[in-house]
Amino acid sequence: MLILVSIFAIILGAVLGSFGNVLVIRMKDGESIRGRSHCVTCKRQLRASELIPIASWFMLGGKCSSCGKEIHWQYPVVEAAMSVLTLVAFLRYPLDLNFDLHTLGLIGFEIALGFVILVATVFDLRWKLVPVEFIVTSAIVLAIWRILLGTPWLELVMGAVVVSALLGAIVFLSRGTMMGEGDPFVGLLMGAVLGFPLALLGVLVAFVIGGSVASALLIERAVSRKTEVPFVPFLAAGTMIAFWWSAPLLVIARYAML
Numbered sequence: 001m002l003i004l005v006s007i008f009a010i011i012l013g014a015v016l017g018s019f020g021n022v023l024v025i026r027m028k029d030g031e032s033i034r035g036r037s038h039c040v041t042c043k044r045q046l047r048a049s050e051l052i053p054i055a056s057w058f059m060l061g062g063k064c065s066s067c068g069k070e071i072h073w074q075y076p077v078v079e080a081a082m083s084v085l086t087l088v089a090f091l092r093y094p095l096d097l098n099f100d101l102h103t104l105g106l107i108g109f110e111i112a113l114g115f116v117i118l119v120a121t122v123f124d125l126r127w128k129l130v131p132v133e134f135i136v137t138s139a140i141v142l143a144i145w146r147i148l149l150g151t152p153w154l155e156l157v158m159g160a161v162v163v164s165a166l167l168g169a170i171v172f173l174s175r176g177t178m179m180g181e182g183d184p185f186v187g188l189l190m191g192a193v194l195g196f197p198l199a200l201l202g203v204l205v206a207f208v209i210g211g212s213v214a215s216a217l218l219i220e221r222a223v224s225r226k227t228e229v230p231f232v233p234f235l236a237a238g239t240m241i242a243f244w245w246s247a248p249l250l251v252i253a254r255y256a257m258l
């Protein structure tokens with residue numbers, strides 16, 4: 001049973017990941033989602049055998065079979081990452097044959113959240129941009145999803161307002177040197193899915209990780225103080241960590257406030 005569910009989760013994740021890859025490319029180019037995938041360099045349409053997530057990239061040796069141009073690492077990495085996120089989502093809930101609707105809703109929510117977070121991260125890494133429309137739409141859909149699962153709506157609205165305002169203030173006060181203008185929208189998403197006060201803990205985790213990585217890079221002289229380091233990956237990590245470990249984080253926060 002566990003093995004069957006795991007295989008299903010990994011395949012589902014890989015398929016979602018390859019859809020995520022298409023989204024990352026086409027939201028940038030403004031192309032429609034429909035139409036078959038093609039090589040970004042020579043525009044040749046891909047054959048069915050070249051559309052298998054992860055496996056195709058390795059079979060092709062990371063190169064397009066007609067023009068020989070390298071296929072970006074983004075493709076296999078996103079597919080593999082989405083497989084892991086989907087597998088984790090399934091394994092975090094009790095596994096038996098009678099998945100009830102509520103459990104399925106929770107698993108589905110977690111997969112959808114992972115998908116949105118992953119797409120936003122890769123988008124920022126590749127284009128140094130935040131797909132604002134995609135983020136805001138996803139925030140609304142995911143918030144409604146959580147409310148249907150029983151989270152009080154006020155908690156989510158408060159989270160969205162507080163976190164987006166906080167990140168907005170940081171952008172304004174630092175004149176965009178600490179973060180980009182798109183990051184408060186990711187804060188809105190964090191608030192709307194994690195709720196108040198958990199979302200604030202997620203931001204804190206993001207700053208701790210981001211700060212550590214930035215200092216390490218500065219020490220290694222891999223970046224200068226002026227290099228723009230994309231911040232969405234850290235917000236993404238903070239979101240998933242706060243979501244997965246909400247209970248212990250909230251306990252620590254309560255003790256810290258005493």
Ligand SMILES: [Zn+2]
Nearest residue numbers: 039042064067
């Ligand atoms: Zn090609």
